Amino acid sequence: MLIISDAHANIHPLKYVIQREKFDKIVFCGDAVDYGPNPGETLDLLKENADVMVSGNHDYAAAYSVDCRCGEENHELSVFTRENITLKKLGKNDISFLRSLPNRMDMEIDGMKFQVMHGSPRDELYGYMYPWSVQDHLRSMLGSPLDPANYVVGHTHYQFLIRYAGNLVINPGSIGQPRDNPMPSYAVYDSSRNSVEFPRFDYDRSKLKEDIRSIISDQEILSGLYRLFSL
Template identity: 25%
Template sequence: MYAVISDIHGNLEALEAVLGDMPGDLERIYCLGDVIGYGASPNECCDLIREREILTISGNHDLAIADESSDISWFNPVAAAAVLWGREQLTEENRKFLLGLPRMMQSADALFVHGSIRDPDEYIMDHTTAEENLALLKSEYPGVPLCFFGHTHVKSIAPRPPHPANGSGALDLSENGPYLINPGSVGQPRDGDTFASYVTVEGLTVTYRFVQYDIERSQARIRAAGLPDMLAARLAVGR
């Protein structure tokens, strides 16, 4: 069994809660990127990822902060302000760590990307984009049944699983694959849920797990750091 997390975004309280929730028999943990950005604990989150030896790929915010030569003109003003703040905070050790991460990863039975299979910065937000990436998964990674992606901060699976989740949140993905699976965001959900989410995977059974964390403490850190207040306020509404 393994776990997949994504989009921590410097939210230490959420990351600690998720790691504390994980089953004790996990063999490994994968992270789909954006360890930092938005939240007020970039170094603490990087340190924890490194200490736990979590297998991690890079996200767009990781690279924007770690590589000071990167163009951030396409970021919205709030995101750009968080990037500039993050550049001032990030230690050299964590900068090198983030710059050394791969942009995608593959195991024996799964592919791990940040945005999409064809572009690490692409958002899979609609049926057409999902179908195009599923076609690419089938053609370029034949026999790989699962592809995990993040970036959108929204829990989703494509195509629709034939067997709906039972009370445990477990999904049987052994039929009608391959599948694209977004585990949702650890540190900044945007689907109306305020809890941190991640998935555990055993064979072709994927289970969503939902974790409450100390939102007020995370908000207080953001405000104390002088980051845009929106980044704190949105945590309470999951948007």
């Protein structure tokens, strides 16, 4: 099973991984759009290939014209690109598709049950679950432990695997805009061994830079996007 998250309209590494990896199923943990220059093409590629796909906070923001509630450091870039790229390039069918995405999906692989969401069990769209905060997120709002489950999440752009109370918590990191390492990341789950691998790779970023420059002329916005995409 190929696990991907946070493409953010950067189609180039997403296309590379789908063409390169062998897989029987693709799970996408949200945030197909915003920041990047190719939201429509990214959505099309995911619709063609993903077996399981949930909404991310940026997908939800674009679908319903609400704030993405992302970190303050990147909030201005998020709003700018949503208004000037995402919503201008997506058609009505794209918006309808984003609105159809669930915030969580349950799935089973060879008897192993998983809950797939963008954020965390306590906050499916907006919860930032890092390795050091897993325990807090796997408790109910009243403080009692949630029922044991295997979780597949995204949102942080931070790749990790935690085994908690006998279950897996998998975050593949970000395929389109990693923040823990400049190289894009994803995860591969092998159900026969109940194991997870975290490949990383690099790609030619010149086309992404060209795509962004063809849309954005504001130098301050360009500088911010270059930083986010490690250009």
